Amino acid sequence: MTPPDLTAISIPAALLPADGRFGSGPSKVRPEHVRALADTGTTYLGTSHRQQPVRAVVGRVREGLGALFSLPEGYEVLLGNGGATAFWDAAIFGLIDAQSQHLAFGEFSAKFAAGVKAAPHLKDPQVHESPVGTRPHAVADPAVDFYAFTHNETSTGVSMEIRRPSGAEGPAKGLVAVDATSAAGGLRVAPDEFDVYYFAPQKCFGSDGGLWLACCSPAAIERIERIAASGRWVPAFLDLKVALDNSRLDQTTNTPALATLYLLAAQIDWMLEQGGLEWAAGRCDRSAEILYTWAEQSGFARPFVATPRDRSHVVGTIDFTEGIDAAAIAKVLRRNGVVDTEPYRKLGRNQLRIAMFPTIDPEDVAALCACITHVVGALAS
Numbered sequence: 001m002t003p004p005d006l007t008a009i010s011i012p013a014a015l016l017p018a019d020g021r022f023g024s025g026p027s028k029v030r031p032e033h034v035r036a037l038a039d040t041g042t043t044y045l046g047t048s049h050r051q052q053p054v055r056a057v058v059g060r061v062r063e064g065l066g067a068l069f070s071l072p073e074g075y076e077v078l079l080g081n082g083g084a085t086a087f088w089d090a091a092i093f094g095l096i097d098a099q100s101q102h103l104a105f106g107e108f109s110a111k112f113a114a115g116v117k118a119a120p121h122l123k124d125p126q127v128h129e130s131p132v133g134t135r136p137h138a139v140a141d142p143a144v145d146f147y148a149f150t151h152n153e154t155s156t157g158v159s160m161e162i163r164r165p166s167g168a169e170g171p172a173k174g175l176v177a178v179d180a181t182s183a184a185g186g187l188r189v190a191p192d193e194f195d196v197y198y199f200a201p202q203k204c205f206g207s208d209g210g211l212w213l214a215c216c217s218p219a220a221i222e223r224i225e226r227i228a229a230s231g232r233w234v235p236a237f238l239d240l241k242v243a244l245d246n247s248r249l250d251q252t253t254n255t256p257a258l259a260t261l262y263l264l265a266a267q268i269d270w271m272l273e274q275g276g277l278e279w280a281a282g283r284c285d286r287s288a289e290i291l292y293t294w295a296e297q298s299g300f301a302r303p304f305v306a307t308p309r310d311r312s313h314v315v316g317t318i319d320f321t322e323g324i325d326a327a328a329i330a331k332v333l334r335r336n337g338v339v340d341t342e343p344y345r346k347l348g349r350n351q352l353r354i355a356m357f358p359t360i361d362p363e364d365v366a367a368l369c370a371c372i373t374h375v376v377g378a379l380a381s
């Protein structure tokens with residue numbers, strides 16, 4: 001049998017989504033926000049990040065996140081350069097006292113655990129792993145001073161509810177730190193269940209990469225200040241005390257990308273105008289319902305994550321049955337302007353991965369499902 005000619009398959013325009021971006025990061029940026037950025041003309045881009053116009057945008061971001069996550073009195077929003085990956089290293093130096101515990105259930109959560117293991121000034125971390133497509137559970141331990149959770153494992157499409165491990169208030173005062181890079185702004189979270197909720201803005205926040213943000217509880221702030229005062233050596237770029245001091249002035253340690261900040265502020269304002277986190281999470285719920293129901297009823301695809309409550313409502317992973325080539329589907333979609341549905345590369349499955357961030361219209365998710373059904377039919381004929 002000759003392989004099907006992928007270039008010959010065209011998707012009827014009536015089936016196509018209005019916006020063809022379904023990548024899990026960088027992800028869809030709202031064109032309205034790009035236009036608003038362009039409209040700032042000569043008043044914003046190319047001006048000093050130490051002066052009022054940029055500081056006002058940082059202030060909008062910090063206040064807006066406080067409102068979006070209903071942060072209680074005493075919580076503070078910190079920010080700095082380098083994305084979520086840089087924040088892992090900053091936490092290794094400035095937040096973990098001696099020993100951490102990690103839930104490792106995919107590429108991102110495992111990477112942070114590996115970084116901690118390599119750090120010479122810390123004890124070996126406790127790592128609870130589970131096979132891809134599932135999630136492990138935390139085990140409270142009085143020796144643990146830092147629990148590392150991942151709200152949404154972007155590599156596998158598994159999400160976990162954020163809760164403090166019961167009994168975690170031991171002598172080490174275990175902080176709960178959540179990598180929420182692909183979850184923040186799309187999944188519900190209660191601020192009293194975390195001490196640090198950190199993320200980069202190129203996923204649910206429809207901005208660009210290169211920045212990290214961290215919602216910190218008073219206990220986390222206290223930890224940052226205590227470690228900074230302890231004399232531990234910390235590379236200046238990763239110094240969370242310096243980040244804290246700058247954040248309080250609506251600034252960053254070094255020069256940030258101003259476009260990223262602007263798009264982030266615009267996205268937060270948009271989410272708040274629409275109804276806040278509950279609205280955004282509801283929109284992701286709707287997209288997830290559409291995607292998973294379609295997969296289950298398709299006859300040729302099914303949700304990769306077996307347990308429905310572990311299935312992410314912000315990043316969906318869909319396995320295809322043998323004989324249906326997911327990579328070929330992704331190629332045809334791409335040729336037709338529907339991009340970034342390829343699975344996480346290291347997972348190596350016959351799969352598509354589809355972002356359902358708040359920016360993405362649930363109707364576009366429905367349109368994507370129809371497109372996939374069309375392509376599967378065309379590949380078979």
Ligand SMILES: *Cc1c(COP(=O)(O)O)cnc(C)c1O
Pocket residue numbers: 025082083084085086108150152153154179180181182200209210211
């Ligand atoms: C994307 C992602 C990261 C990495 O973010 P960078 O900004 O590229 O460093 C880390 N953790 C999770 C869960 C992610 O989805």
